[in-house]
Amino acid sequence: MPVLTRPAAPAPHTTKEPPARTSTRASWWRQHRFGIAVLTPSLILVGIFVYGFIGYSIRVSVSKWQGLNPDLSPRDPLHQTYDDMFRTPRFQADLRNVTVFTLLFLTLAVVVGLVLALLVHNALAGRTFFRGVFLFPYALSFIVTGVVWRWIFTPSTGANLILQGLGVHHGPKWITDPAVAGDVSSALEPVLPGGHFIQVQLGIPLALIPVVIAASWQLGGFVMANFLAALSAMPEELREAASLDGAGTLRYHWHIVLPWLRPVTVVVLILLGHISLKSFDLVYAMVGQGPGFATDVPGIFVFDQTFRALRYNTGAAASVVMFLLSAVVIVPYLYRSVIREKNR
Numbered sequence: 001m002p003v004l005t006r007p008a009a010p011a012p013h014t015t016k017e018p019p020a021r022t023s024t025r026a027s028w029w030r031q032h033r034f035g036i037a038v039l040t041p042s043l044i045l046v047g048i049f050v051y052g053f054i055g056y057s058i059r060v061s062v063s064k065w066q067g068l069n070p071d072l073s074p075r076d077p078l079h080q081t082y083d084d085m086f087r088t089p090r091f092q093a094d095l096r097n098v099t100v101f102t103l104l105f106l107t108l109a110v111v112v113g114l115v116l117a118l119l120v121h122n123a124l125a126g127r128t129f130f131r132g133v134f135l136f137p138y139a140l141s142f143i144v145t146g147v148v149w150r151w152i153f154t155p156s157t158g159a160n161l162i163l164q165g166l167g168v169h170h171g172p173k174w175i176t177d178p179a180v181a182g183d184v185s186s187a188l189e190p191v192l193p194g195g196h197f198i199q200v201q202l203g204i205p206l207a208l209i210p211v212v213i214a215a216s217w218q219l220g221g222f223v224m225a226n227f228l229a230a231l232s233a234m235p236e237e238l239r240e241a242a243s244l245d246g247a248g249t250l251r252y253h254w255h256i257v258l259p260w261l262r263p264v265t266v267v268v269l270i271l272l273g274h275i276s277l278k279s280f281d282l283v284y285a286m287v288g289q290g291p292g293f294a295t296d297v298p299g300i301f302v303f304d305q306t307f308r309a310l311r312y313n314t315g316a317a318a319s320v321v322m323f324l325l326s327a328v329v330i331v332p333y334l335y336r337s338v339i340r341e342k343n344r
Helices: 020-061 080-087 089-121 127-139 142-152 159-165 206-232 236-244 249-260 262-277 281-286 298-308 312-342
Strands: none
Touching (some): 020 312, 080 312, 089 127, 089 206, 089 298, 142 281, 206 249, 206 262, 262 312, 281 298, 298 312
């Protein structure tokens, strides 16, 4: 009797699937190829004309290039140009001036902008008119502002004529005053390592105060506009809740309005901070180097060293220092913004 055997089952048909990584990569490319194609030309231009020129400026700053003939051979040691520059009294005065100018300007501009924003926001009538009036100086160029305010703060004209009419016959010297108030150089020498190389008075140059006033006048409207935008987005329920709790006007603004404006204040400080660190045209048009370099800033130093003295390595070194000063202000804010965006 024959033995019946069950036929073997056919082998299951298997298909090879492509690796998941290859599929994911192809999907990512299909999704982002249009954006990559659009952004690539911009990235190339930015890489060349921004970061490429920054690298070239660093290269020039460590070279021997002085005069019309380019000489990119490196100095020995490489930091010699920076060492010589930081030891010159003029550049030390420039760093002092730009630090003092930035601190005073930021303080005055934010206070003026905040006061104007609160007044315009709470105005019963004419809000649009006053907003345009206070914002108008921002539309002017810094050159125009510098020329006008130079006439105002020249001792023989402008503000001193008004003071003479009020009976003050010996008015301030304004932009011609070489004095430095609050000098702390002698106090820093014992505690600051290497402080003996400081050759300028570390204080507030009085001739710089008119420049601070002019800059705050022009950019106070810009600060006001940013605060007004934040105040317009403020929920009305907060004011009603504060009123029900019995909070007065002062407590309402101190405990509710100012905390609400804190993020806008940080943005305004960042924007105005990097503007003040790179200041050139307003200072140059208004007073220039000033008496005893009392109003000189790194921007004017770069201009003089590069285009007048033809010391391209020194001018490039000062430009690199200005770039680093701006980066100190902007990079932490950008880093914090990126981290905050990732955590959302």
